[in-house]
Amino acid sequence: MKEKIEKIKKMADEELSKIKDSEKLQEMKIKYLGKKSELSELLKSLGSLSTEERPKVGALVNEVRKDIEEKISNMELVIKEKVLKEKLEREKIDITLPSKKIKRGSKHPLNRVIEEIEDIFVSMGYDVVEGPELETDEFCFERLNLPVGHPARDMQDSFYITDEYLLRTQTSSVQARTMVANEEKTPIRIITLGKTYRREDDATHSHQFNQIEGLVIDRKDTVNISLADLKGTLEIFMKKMLGEKTNLRFRPSYFPFTEPSYEVDVTCFKCGGKGCPLCKKTGWIELLGSGMVHPNVLRMNGYDPDVYSGFAFGTGIDRLAMFKYGITDMRYLYTNDIKFLTQFDRKDEE
Numbered sequence: 133m134k135e136k137i138e139k140i141k142k143m144a145d146e147e148l149s150k151i152k153d154s155e156k157l158q159e160m161k162i163k164y165l166g167k168k169s170e171l172s173e174l175l176k177s178l179g180s181l182s183t184e185e186r187p188k189v190g191a192l193v194n195e196v197r198k199d200i201e202e203k204i205s206n207m208e209l210v211i212k213e214k215v216l217k218e219k220l221e222r223e224k225i226d227i228t229l230p231s232k233k234i235k236r237g238s239k240h241p242l243n244r245v246i247e248e249i250e251d252i253f254v255s256m257g258y259d260v261v262e263g264p265e266l267e268t269d270e271f272c273f274e275r276l277n278l279p280v281g282h283p284a285r286d287m288q289d290s291f292y293i294t295d296e297y298l299l300r301t302q303t304s305s306v307q308a309r310t311m312v313a314n315e316e317k318t319p320i321r322i323i324t325l326g327k328t329y330r331r332e333d334d335a336t337h338s339h340q341f342n343q344i345e346g347l348v349i350d351r352k353d354t355v356n357i358s359l360a361d362l363k364g365t366l367e368i369f370m371k372k373m374l375g376e377k378t379n380l381r382f383r384p385s386y387f388p389f390t391e392p393s394y395e396v397d398v399t400c401f402k403c404g405g406k407g408c409p410l411c412k413k414t415g416w417i418e419l420l421g422s423g424m425v426h427p428n429v430l431r432m433n434g435y436d437p438d439v440y441s442g443f444a445f446g447t448g449i450d451r452l453a454m455f456k457y458g459i460t461d462m463r464y465l466y467t468n469d470i471k472f473l474t475q476f477d478r479k480d481e482e
């Protein structure tokens with residue numbers, strides 16, 4: 133019996149020394165330690181031995197079993213390590229290979245300009261407010277001193293949805309909304325930016341475009357907002373947006389909601405004022421509408437023009453983006469052409 137056990141041990145040792153992979157090792161585990169293994173059979177047959185021999189043989193079987201078990205699990209570790217080592221060697225990374233290019237998203241030029249405008253005005257203490265794109269005739273026109281039949285309504289070809297509702301033609305509508313909402317008549321310093329709609333479609337106009345509108349109102353007896361404030365504000369705005377060398381020119385004009393009204397030209401960004409095809413050799417580019425808030429507008433929206441004064445201005449964000457980045461066709465801003473959009477990728481970091 134003892135010899136038989138020793139023989140099993142010897143065989144197991146021999147087999148183990150030849151094993152190279154874990155599959156064979158598993159087979160061996162079953163063969164020597166499984167329920168049907170010789171050692172298990174031996175344990176089962178202990179009953180047939182004498183009481184004297186039984187514990188001795190039993191102990192020996194267990195000892196051999198333990199020995200084989202240990203050796204197999206040691207071998208398992210050795211094989212595992214070997215497999216891992218081989219795998220690592222096979223998978224060596226060649227760090228000298230060129231990397232795959234990851235396509236980066238980029239901020240849309242309009243969003244760049246919008247964020248820049250917001251930063252400029254927030255740094256001057258303005259609030260950024262929003263208004264609805266689906267607007268009423270009342271807020272888009274009436275409350276801005278443009279009653280029904282007013283000839284200036286023809287200046288803006290509108291998309292009417294019903295007799296009362298239209299897609300706003302100008303962000304000036306938010307002027308009236310801000311004044312009406314401000315029941316306590318606290319000072320107003322706001323800009324609003326957003327989409328506007330008109331029935332036009334050519335290289336410099338799109339049926340949908342973006343405007344920024346600014347409105348400042350305060351008491352006459354304390355702050356007394358004047359034309360000088362408007363000029364100073366727009367000068368800071370334009371110099372920050374288009375460069376410190378930008379000059380401004382105020383030309384008297386007409387807008388129903390401001391009196392006096394001015395159109396503001398800026399030095400041509402392309403020729404620096406010398407004159408070129410873009411500015412039609414004038415050196416100037418027309419960019420903003422502005423003026424002192426019309427007394428009628430103040431009155432209609434709850435402000436006594438004897439007590440309050442203010443200024444307002446508005447401009448197209450698309451035009452600003454075109455000037456800033458030298459874009460020739462406004463429709464590029466809306467066609468989502470990846471080639472066009474990725475050109476602006478690094479502009480801000482330059």
Ligand code: DAH
Binds near residue numbers: 387389390422444447
């Ligand atoms: N809303 C005008 C437009 O769309 C622009 C404008 C002109 C806005 C004068 C103003 C302003 O606030 O005072 O053409």
